[in-house]
Amino acid sequence: MILYVRPRPEGLAAAFVAGRGVGGAVQRNRARRVLREAWRSLAPRIDRGADVVFVARRGILQARSSDLEQELHALLERSGLMSR
Numbered sequence: 001m002i003l004y005v006r007p008r009p010e011g012l013a014a015a016f017v018a019g020r021g022v023g024g025a026v027q028r029n030r031a032r033r034v035l036r037e038a039w040r041s042l043a044p045r046i047d048r049g050a051d052v053v054f055v056a057r058r059g060i061l062q063a064r065s066s067d068l069e070q071e072l073h074a075l076l077e078r079s080g081l082m083s084r
Contacts, residue, residue, distance in 0.1 A: 001035070001068075002055040003075040010049045014039055018056040031056040038069045046081050 016035045018028040035054050060068070076082040 001057055001060060001071065001075070003079060004053040004055070005079045005081065006051040008049045008051055012043065012046055012049055013051050014043070015051075015053045016056070017053060018060075022056050022058055023061065027061055028056075031060045034060065034063075034065060034068060035072075038065065038072045041069060042072055042076060042082065046076070048081065050081055052076075052079075052081070 014036075016032040016039075018031040018035075020028070022028050022031050035056060039054070054072070063071075073082065
């Protein structure tokens with residue numbers, strides 16, 4: 001997955017994108033759903049404002065939810081939004 005971050009003064013907003021490379025409509029919807037669920041568990045731990053966009057890639061369909069949450073956490077740490 002890819003993460004884009006843009007700082008903003010207040011609030012936190014997230015968007016979830018899955019292009020046609022991920023699969024058909026059902027697979028794209030599932031990819032976005034899985035990303036949203038992983039985000040819900042991590043979002044309360046972010047204490048500053050930002051716009052974040054998560055872009056799903058094809059491999060997301062075979063990933064387990066615990067693996068996705070770990071990858072999301074690592075991406076957010078590298079972006080500076082979340083501390084260890």
